[in-house]
Amino acid sequence: MDLNGRKVMLVGGAGLIGSHIVDKLIETPVAEIVVFDNFVRGNKDNLAAALRSPKVKLIEASMTDRAALDRAMAGVDGLFLLASLWLGECVNDPRSAWEVNTLGTWNVIEAARAHNVKRIVYSSSASVYGNAVVTPMTEEHPFNNRTTYGATKIANEQMFRAMNEQHKLAYVGMRYMNIYGVRMDYEGTYVSVIMKVLDKLFAGERPVIFGDGSQVYDFIYVEDAAVANVLAMQADCVDEFFNVGMGIGTSINDLVLKLIELTGSSLTPEYKAEAQSFVTHRIGSTEKAERLLGFRATTPLHEGLQKVVSWRLAQRGIHA
Numbered sequence: 001m002d003l004n005g006r007k008v009m010l011v012g013g014a015g016l017i018g019s020h021i022v023d024k025l026i027e028t029p030v031a032e033i034v035v036f037d038n039f040v041r042g043n044k045d046n047l048a049a050a051l052r053s054p055k056v057k058l059i060e061a062s063m064t065d066r067a068a069l070d071r072a073m074a075g076v077d078g079l080f081l082l083a084s085l086w087l088g089e090c091v092n093d094p095r096s097a098w099e100v101n102t103l104g105t106w107n108v109i110e111a112a113r114a115h116n117v118k119r120i121v122y123s124s125s126a127s128v129y130g131n132a133v134v135t136p137m138t139e140e141h142p143f144n145n146r147t148t149y150g151a152t153k154i155a156n157e158q159m160f161r162a163m164n165e166q167h168k169l170a171y172v173g174m175r176y177m178n179i180y181g182v183r184m185d186y187e188g189t190y191v192s193v194i195m196k197v198l199d200k201l202f203a204g205e206r207p208v209i210f211g212d213g214s215q216v217y218d219f220i221y222v223e224d225a226a227v228a229n230v231l232a233m234q235a236d237c238v239d240e241f242f243n244v245g246m247g248i249g250t251s252i253n254d255l256v257l258k259l260i261e262l263t264g265s266s267l268t269p270e271y272k273a274e275a276q277s278f279v280t281h282r283i284g285s286t287e288k289a290e291r292l293l294g295f296r297a298t299t300p301l302h303e304g305l306q307k308v309v310s311w312r313l314a315q316r317g318i319h320a
C-alpha cells in the first residue's frame with residue numbers, strides 16, 4: 001500500500017515496537033497516525049517525541065471495547081495490530097489471555113472490515129514455533145508451541161488466514177524473534193535479562209544467569225523491527241507470515257559477557273537454577289522477509305546493546 005496521504009492506526013502503539021513504528025511513520029508521507037492503547041504496559045513517555053508531530057493522535061482505550069475501536073477506525077487505511085498480553089501474563093491469567101489477545105484481535109478484525117481498512121499488519125510471534133526442530137527456522141517450521149501466549153498467536157494467525165480466504169481481508173503477520181532496545185521494560189521473557197543484568201552491573205553487583213546460559217536466541221534491535229513493519233504495510237503481498245530477526249543465534253552467556261564489556265565492568269556472572277523455562281533455542285531464517293518485503297536487519301547486536309546501555313545510563317542520570 002502506498003503510504004502517501006494515508007491514515008494509519010496502531011492498536012498497541014504505545015509499547016516497545018509500536019512506539020518505534022510511530023517514529024518511523026512520522027518520516028513517511030502518511031497524513032495521520034492514530035495511536036490506540038490502553039496503557040496496560042506501554043506508556044506516554046514512549047511517545048513523548050512523536051506526540052509533538054501534528055500527524056499523531058492518541059486514543060486511550062482497549063481493543064476489548066468494540067465501540068471504541070469503531071469510533072477510532074473511521075477513515076483508517078492501514079492498521080498495525082500490536083496489542084497483546086505478554087507471555088508471563090498469559091501463564092498467570094489464561095482467561096485474560098484469551099479475552100484480550102484472541103477476542104480483542106477478533107474485535108479489531110470486525111471493526112477493520114466494517115470500516116474497509118485496506119491492510120493490516122498483525123504482530124504474531126516466533127512463539128508459534130516453540131523450541132526449534134530445525135535451525136534456522138523458516139516460516140514452514142511446525143507449530144511446536146507449548147504456551148498459552150503462543151496458542152493465542154496461532155489462533156489469531158488462523159483467523160486472519162480464514163478471513164483472507166473467505167472475505168479477502170488483506171493482512172500479513174510478523175513473527176518477531178527477540179526484540180530488544182531503547183524503551184524496553186522488565187516483562188519481556190527472553191530479553192528482560194538485558195535490563196536485569198544492567199541493573200546489577202550499575203549497582204556493582206554480579207549479574208545473574210538463570211540456567212547454564214547456553215540458551216540461544218535471535219536478538220533483533222527494535223528500530224529494525226519497526227522498519228520491517230513499515231515495509232510490510234507498503235508491500236503488496238497478502239496472507240503471508242514473516243520471521244523478523246537477525247538470523248544470528250546468541251547465547252545468554254555471550255549476551256551477558258557483551259553487557260559486562262560494554263559497561264567496562266570486571267564482575268563475573270553468577271549462575272542460578274532456572275524457575276521455569278519456555279523456549280531455549282530459537283534462530284529464524286531471514287530469507288522470506290528479505291525476498292518479499294526487502295527487509296534485512298542492519299543493527300549489529302553490539303551497536304544495539306550500546307544504545308540500550310547509553311539510554312539506561314541517561315535514565316539513571318535523570319532519576320538520580
Ligand SMILES: NC(=O)c1ccc[n+]([C@@H]2O[C@H](COP(=O)([O-])OP(=O)(O)OC[C@H]3O[C@@H](n4cnc5c(N)ncnc54)[C@H](O)[C@@H]3O)[C@@H](O)[C@H]2O)c1
Pocket residue numbers: 011012013014015016017018036037038039040041042043061062063064081082083084085086100104123124125126127175176177178179180188191
Ligand atoms: N518484544 C518482543 O520481543 C516480541 C516478540 C514476539 C512477539 N511480540 C509481539 O509484538 C507485539 C508488540 O510487542 P511489544 O514488545 O511492543 O509489546 P508491548 O507490551 O510493549 O506493547 C503492546 C502494547 O499494547 C498495549 N495493549 C495491551 N492490551 C491492550 C488492549 N486490550 N487494548 C489496547 N492496547 C493494549 C499495551 O499497553 C502496550 O502498549 C505484541 O503483540 C507481542 O506479543 C513481541
